[in-house]
Amino acid sequence: MFYRLLPVSHVLGGMLMFFSITYLMPIASSVIYNDGTLLDFIDAMTISFAAGFVLWFGTRRHKRELKPRDGFLLVTLAWILMAAIATLPLILVIDGLSFTDAFFETLSGLTTTGATVLTGLEKLPPSLNVWRHELNWLGGMGIIVLAVAILPLLGVGGMQLYKAETPGPMKDSKLTARIADTAKALWLVYFGITVACILALNAVGMNWLDAICHAFAALSLGGFSTYDASVGQFDSAAIEAVLIFFMLVAAINFATHYLAWQGRSLKAYWSDMEAKAVLALIGVSTLVCTMYLLARGVYPDFATAFRHVAFNLVSIATDCGFASQDYDKWPIFVPLWMLFLSCVTVSSGSTGGGIKMIRTLILAQQGLVELKRLVHPQLVAPLRVGNTAIPAQIAGAVLGFIFLYILAVGELTFFLVASGLDFTSAITAIVACINNAGPGLNVVGPAQNYAALTDFQTWVCAFAMLIGRLEVLSVFVLFTPAFWRR
Numbered sequence: 443m444f445y446r447l448l449p450v451s452h453v454l455g456g457m458l459m460f461f462s463i464t465y466l467m468p469i470a471s472s473v474i475y476n477d478g479t480l481l482d483f484i485d486a487m488t489i490s491f492a493a494g495f496v497l498w499f500g501t502r503r504h505k506r507e508l509k510p511r512d513g514f515l516l517v518t519l520a521w522i523l524m525a526a527i528a529t530l531p532l533i534l535v536i537d538g539l540s541f542t543d544a545f546f547e548t549l550s551g552l553t554t555t556g557a558t559v560l561t562g563l564e565k566l567p568p569s570l571n572v573w574r575h576e577l578n579w580l581g582g583m584g585i586i587v588l589a590v591a592i593l594p595l596l597g598v599g600g601m602q603l604y605k606a607e608t609p610g611p612m613k614d615s616k617l618t619a620r621i622a623d624t625a626k627a628l629w630l631v632y633f634g635i636t637v638a639c640i641l642a643l644n645a646v647g648m649n650w651l652d653a654i655c656h657a658f659a660a661l662s663l664g665g666f667s668t669y670d671a672s673v674g675q676f677d678s679a680a681i682e683a684v685l686i687f688f689m690l691v692a693a694i695n696f697a698t699h700y701l702a703w704q705g706r707s708l709k710a711y712w713s714d715m716e717a718k719a720v721l722a723l724i725g726v727s728t729l730v731c732t733m734y735l736l737a738r739g740v741y742p743d744f745a746t747a748f749r750h751v752a753f754n755l756v757s758i759a760t761d762c763g764f765a766s767q768d769y770d771k772w773p774i775f776v777p778l779w780m781l782f783l784s785c786v787t788v789s790s791g792s793t794g795g796g797i798k799m800i801r802t803l804i805l806a807q808q809g810l811v812e813l814k815r816l817v818h819p820q821l822v823a824p825l826r827v828g829n830t831a832i833p834a835q836i837a838g839a840v841l842g843f844i845f846l847y848i849l850a851v852g853e854l855t856f857f858l859v860a861s862g863l864d865f866t867s868a869i870t871a872i873v874a875c876i877n878n879a880g881p882g883l884n885v886v887g888p889a890q891n892y893a894a895l896t897d898f899q900t901w902v903c904a905f906a907m908l909i910g911r912l913e914v915l916s917v918f919v920l921f922t923p924a925f926w927r928r
Contacts, residue, residue, distance in 0.1 A: 446926070448504035450516045454523055455498025461524055462491035467576050468531065468569040471651075477567035479535050486530035493527065511925065514916050521908060525549040531573055536560075542897045546904050551577030553911035554793060556665025556763035556880035557903070559893040564669045568651055571668045575655040581911070582662025582793040583632050583696070631700045636661045639688045646680040660688045663793045665763025665880040672888070673753070674766040682753040682766060693720055693760040695791035715828040716789040716799045723787055723799075724759055728752050731776045738773050751776070754888075759783035761794040763880025770887035777883055781870060784879040795878030795910050797847060801840045803827045808837055846914050850906070851876060857902050863895070871895075875903045876910035 465487035472480040508516065528551070529544035536544075543559045550557045551574055563571065639657035644650060652668055659666045669675035673682060691699070694717045702710040711717050732744065732751045741747035750767045757764040758780040769777050786802040788794030804827055811823050825832040851872055858868035863885065870882030871892070881888040886895070892903060909917045919925055 446512060446515060448501050449506050449508065450512055450519065451497055452501035452505050453508065453516060454519060455494045455496070455501065457520060458494025458497060458523065458527065459491050460494075461527065462487050462494065464576060464580060465490065465531075465573075468573040471572040472567070472569035475568040477569055479531070479567045479569045482534040483531055483569060483573075485534065486527075489530060490527050514919050514925075518908075518912060518917050518920060521549070521552060521912065525552050528552070528573075528577060531570060535567060535570055540897075542900050543893070546892065546900050547574070548577060549904050549907055550880075551575075551664065551666060552581035553878050553907045554578055554581045554662045554664035554761075554795070555875060555878040555907045555911075556659065557875060557886070557907070558666065558891050559895075559900070561670060561891065561893060563667065564675075566668075571651070571655055574666050575658040575664070575668075578662040578664030578666050579636065579658035580662075582658075582664060582692070583628060627700055628696050631696055631703060632661065634703075635688070635691060635699065639684070642684045642688070643681065646684055647676070647678055648681060656685065657688070659764070660685050660762065661692050661793065663689065663692050663760055663762040663788070663795075663878070665757070667764065672765045677766075679749055682749065685764060686753055686756050689756050689760045689762050689764075690721070690724070692762075692793050693788040695789040696793075697791050698789075714789075715803070715830075719799050719803060720787055720789055723783070724756060727759065727779065727783060728755050731755055731779060734776060735772060740772060755780050755783070758879055758881075759787045761788055761796060761877050761879040763874075765881060765888035768887070768889040770883050770889060781873050781877075781879070781882070784877040785873065795876070797844065800827070801843065804832055804837060804840045805844060807832070808841075843913070843915055846918055847876070850909060850914060854902055854906050858899055861896065861899050861902075863899060871899075871903055872906050875906035878907060878910050 465483050469480065469483045469487070472478075472483055525545055525548045528548040529541060532544040532547060533539055533541065546557075546559055549555075556578070560566070636657055639660055640650075640653050643653035643657055648656065655666070655668050656673070658664070665672075667673065667675075673685065694711070695714065698710050698714045698717060702708060728748070728751055732748045735741055735747045735751060736744060741750065750769075753764070753766050754769050755776075756762075761784050769780070785796045786799065788796060788798060790798045790800045804825070807825055807827055811825055814823055815821050825834075825837055851869075854872045854876070855865075855869045858871060859865055863871070866883055867885040870884070871886045874880055874882040874886070881891075884890075886892055892900065895903065
């Protein structure tokens with residue numbers, strides 16, 4: 443075991459030193475707003491750098507090129523370690539906050555889940571809200587993808603990390619010749635769209651702090667807010683419209699955005715079968731749910747119903763987690779359908795979670811092929827999604843992923859139910875966490891948060907967030923004996 447841990451620990455130490463740089467943003471915020479947290483963030487930055495240096499220096503003799511198998515260990519430990527070290531400002535600033543709750547909050551940020559255990563968000567020091575949302579933003583494209591661009595500076599190749607962290611079954615394709623260039627290209631697109639979102643939110647009425655924080659959360663599909671009431675605090679149709687647009691942008695493969703920008707054409711979106719399926723599913727679902735709420739008399743007119751359904755459905759379907767209404771009070775069909783959409787809607791290569799649309803399309807086509815074979819047993823029908831032939835290896839990997847995903851949802855739900863949580867709260871909490879969508883229903887609904895959970899329940903949900911963000915297989919492979927054999 444140690445022969446794998448030591449080289450990985452050397453890289454983790456270097457990553458931790460680089461991670462300490464991220465404290466500069468909340469430090470600057472503390473200076474600008476004079477909110478009294480400057481020394482706390484400086485202390486946290488110093489501890490983070492020192493811990494990284496000790497880990498890096500102590501394992502320098504074990505530096506070597508990482509093998510593909512090491513990537514899965516590194517990506518899992520990196521998320522855990524970064525979340526753990528990121529708790530320092532919360533623990534130092536918020537009196538009485540336990541490590542369990544602080545770790546849940548920071549892991550929720552880095553995994554872009556957006557579930558929170560904190561209340562009185564509008565009363566927090568501005569720098570602390572900036573820190574929470576910066577974690578969202580960093581987690582959006584993935585700390586590991588960022589590290590792919592940095593690791594060459596440490597003398598360590600990054601391809602195995604890209605394969606371990608990048609979502610979706612088509613992840614072996616690259617946009618540029620070198621993996622570091624690919625990571626930099628994706629981050630350039632991500633950064634540019636984020637700036638556009640900040641400017642748009644400010645233009646429709648948000649102050650600069652709220653605009654930055656909510657843009658970070660929207661592009662990462664992280665769902666953190668600076669208010670307990672989330673986006674409902676603003677009660678602005680214009681703000682909701684801007685956020686809907688950018689949440690949809692973030693739900694589409696960022697490689698598609700890059701290709702569209704590079705080609706100065708929208709043809710890349712038309713050629714992306716996932717993007718078309720995502721927009722079609724969300725569009726039809728919004729209209730159906732709007733008409734359903736109208737028929738049930740929840741809202742008096744179509745415009746009001748459409749506004750609230752559109753925002754909240756897009757938010758949950760894209761795994762963002764913003765809320766403008768307490769949709770837990772809507773007829774149960776709509777919030778359950780929204781949670782179902784959170785499982786299947788977003789594109790691979792986006793900042794969302796869940797099964798992903800490409801896997802959904804592959805699984806649907808596999809089902810249709812099997813139905814045809816029942817009628818024509820001798821039929822030879824290659825599996826295709828659009829004009830793309832899907833190799834049997836990918837189809838098998840998708841089936842394996844779906845099985846482990848469903849198994850994880852079921853087992854973790856049983857853990858919560860056994861610990862005393864009611865079934866609706868338990869299953870929706872796990873579905874929301876494993877999809878990195880944020881709020882569930884009942885105890886963990888949009889008008890509540892995860893603070894009501896016990897420590898055990900909080901750790902179960904944290905584990906669900908982790909495996910969901912790392913696509914289940916990347917974590918579960920660490921529990922197989924074969925992984926640890928030489």
